[in-house]
Amino acid sequence: MNKETIQFVKCPTCQKDVEWSDKNIYRPFCSKRCQLIDLGEWANEEHRIADNEISEQDLWSEDDLSNYVGKH
Numbered sequence: 835m836n837k838e839t840i841q842f843v844k845c846p847t848c849q850k851d852v853e854w855s856d857k858n859i860y861r862p863f864c865s866k867r868c869q870l871i872d873l874g875e876w877a878n879e880e881h882r883i884a885d886n887e888i889s890e891q892d893l894w895s896e897d898d899l900s901n902y903v904g905k906h
């Protein structure tokens with residue numbers, strides 16, 4: 835038995851080598867951030883913001899907005 839052996843796993847999110855130990859509460863992830871990303875929370879947050887920005891720009895380009903305001 836070799837108790838000194840340290841096991842490494844790859845973080846599923848960023849593929850970084852992560853030490854598999856009781857000290858790493860986020861294993862198999864390297865960090866809380868990567869854990870959230872894998873759970874979809876982080877990604878959902880990012881996508882929601884991105885979608886809002888894109889759809890607003892699509893609906894109201896500067897030309898459309900000034901035309902609309904001008905006609906009213």
Ligand SMILES: [Zn+2]
Pocket residue numbers: 845846847848849850863864865868
């Ligand atoms: Zn990671």
